[in-house]
Amino acid sequence: MAERPGGNGDGSGAELRENVQEDLRDGAPDAARDVVAEAEARAAAISSPALPLGEPGRPLNRRSPFVIGMAGAAGVAVTALAVELVIVARDVLVLIGLALFLAIGLEPAVAWLGRRHLPRWAAVTVVALTLLGAFGGFLAVAIPQLVTQATLFVTQVPGYLQDFQNGNAWFRDLDARFHVVEGLTQLATGGALELFNGLLGASAIVFNVLSSTLIVIVLFVYFLGDFPRIRRGLHRAVPNSRRPRFILISDEVFAKVGAYVLGIMVCAVIAGTSSLMWMAALGVPFPLLLAIMVTLLDVIPVIGTSVAGIVCSLVAFTVSPGTGIATAVFFLVYRVVEDYVLVPRIVGRVVEVPALLTIVSLLLGGVLLGVIGAVVAVPVGAAVLLIAKEVVVPRLDAT
Template structure:
């Protein structure tokens, strides 16, 4: 009966975790972001800011930055989206012309039929309804994540102290040292990854403006967002921009591919080692495997948090497991 009760309790806990999977992911993401913002809050508290004022300052600065970015970006994106809609008939005529590149692609892959099937009849209505639900769900999740992040940042010292109290007193000092180092790695990774994404977006915008590639602001924002995903994000962004550059000319297309290859090397061997290399030191193989596994488990969020999680596991492996195995 004891064994059966244990199995029943375990099964119930698994069902609860599966049912709360989306909520747990949001909580984990908010905690991850709170740890990433902690270095900025700690810097302000060291300069005689009260904790509440430091948290408020960081979040007000973040909201102002996001608000300013959206104020500058939304009109440009709307204008470029309107230009795309206005040029859609020309693209359609080009797709029907078999002498053009777009026409040959349409003839081979039946692009026009696929687009028409997506926007026709009930498919359009269901697509709009699904898109509306997805947008509403995304906005709700973002709001929940922001609110949770505020609470986590405000109470992070208390949360850390409470987590350390769960450990035996004899092992608590060692656990505090390891925990603080893990927090430092996560915070450095979050801020560094954000800085690298901004650099990727700015450089992409300059390149697009120089060669007069269509929709520069929209593509630059897309590259900046995708670059938040380690390893694969910049590659996907480069492929999208290169495909748009192909509508200008073949030399511009090839030059854009070369630009993203050079930027990827610059990011891997200069930006990442200098900006976040000191905080997160893990082998390249572990980085790739961690991103693949994290993406398979939790999608984009899993790929985003995979590297600091892998760094924390390697730290525990090096500082806890290896010494214990060496003593046996």
């Protein structure tokens, strides 16, 4: 057949009719010419300006044995591949999830600035620069003193243990049986210093931390800037009949995560600041190092504040028994104030998770993803509880 003009694939009905006429004039075999001409005639008939490529045909018969077999085999293959990809890319997926978690948590701040007639790009810039500036300024001020105090703490641990042993008969008996002082002294003077003095190991640790931090920061900025588009894309992935209900539930989940992230950050800053002031006033050694530890551990619900209080109290006992007891009482009182005053007022009643579910979520999150899993466990548990309450339970009650 002769070469047809306008073969750009735009699917217009006029060109198809011209092609049919050319086929009739060409010298192709009758059978092939008739079959092709008939198909092109049908194609020209179904093409229109509104639908230049025609209407979609009927879907495949889902009850066909071939379709069922192929779907089953494809499902098994896709599931196995997905599990393998999750295992291989576990560390990267954790960083992506952490960045998305932070973006969802700070979205309320961007929305608040947007309601005050600030463009979204400017609101995202303000929030990102504020967070990065606070983080960078904190590191610039804290790292020199942190390194100094950490070094002193490691070198003075044996002396603290010896003093504590001399003044405590119960600890002397425990050390005589299990050699606690000897083991901790070797760890402090040998294992820890050897680990941090190793150039290759320290370089690898620093590189991994910096690269992971940079990845989270970049992804966080992109997620925060494109959050409305991500939200719409997530909604488009749901069938139209279920989309309104899904929008309401997903927005409620985002609200819970946002309230939790902002609230827990404020509570952590309050915990670190108050503990720093307390330990500096009582002359507890290494107050900045311990306050940073309190701030970081306070983001872990239930467990974090308790562990931080125990460590700070043990260090305070090196000053005097009265200082140690007073520090323990301080953290006990602060724990009560945080649980019953600060968290309800700052986080509010948005994240409503029973205590049992909180503990189970913390255990599972810690086992699966470590510290990051423990941090995100409570909002994830709140989201699961909301979905179960709004979707699963009504269906079970209806059956």
